Amino acid sequence: MQSLLPIAARAGDLLKTRNETIAIAESSAGGLISAALLAVPGASAYFLGGGVVYTAESRLALLQMPREEIIRSSEQSALNLARAVRKQLGATWALGETGAAGPTGPSGRLFLAVTGPFEISLHEETGVEDRVENMRRFAKSALNLLVDVLERP
Numbered sequence: 060m061q062s063l064l065p066i067a068a069r070a071g072d073l074l075k076t077r078n079e080t081i082a083i084a085e086s087s088a089g090g091l092i093s094a095a096l097l098a099v100p101g102a103s104a105y106f107l108g109g110g111v112v113y114t115a116e117s118r119l120a121l122l123q124m125p126r127e128e129i130i131r132s133s134e135q136s137a138l139n140l141a142r143a144v145r146k147q148l149g150a151t152w153a154l155g156e157t158g159a160a161g162p163t164g165p166s167g168r169l170f171l172a173v174t175g176p177f178e179i180s181l182h183e184e185t186g187v188e189d190r191v192e193n194m195r196r197f198a199k200s201a202l203n204l205l206v207d208v209l210e211r212p
Contacts, residue, residue: 060095062195066202067095073209074105079151079175081205083109084122084144086132086157087169091198107148112140122147132157134180137172151175152208156201160193169197173208 140155152175167185
């Protein structure tokens with residue numbers, strides 16, 4: 060968690076400076092993205108909420124996602140998560156994360172998306188089999204993507 064805090068603090072500073080908000084829909088990161096953002100003092104100025112939407116049932120119930128938008132992990136799936144949580148919470152920005160932390164499936168496969176005034180998505184492979192290490196890496200990648208987006212003019 061300690062390695063995530065400087066990145067989360069940078070994201071928080073950018074959001075506060077821009078007077079913007081964020082909502083998070085994460086899956087295989089297990090809440091680490093939200094936890095890092097919330098560990099920053101003053102997070103209530105920018106963090107609207109979100110959740111760990113690990114199953115199709117949670118995406119239907121918590122994000123009110125149409126069933127046809129709940130698809131296997133992909134960049135489109137991450138975009139769908141981000142769009143849904145942004146709509147539900149009325150945030151300026153939203154981040155969607157999904158993938159496979161392991162040990163089954165394609166361990167280390169990550170899909171991220173940020174949506175707001177513009178959208179971006181990406182796919183990464185960590186090459187790591189360890190579930191907890193992948194969760195940390197997924198959260199770090201997500202926070203780095205958010206900072207990259209917020210630093211654009």
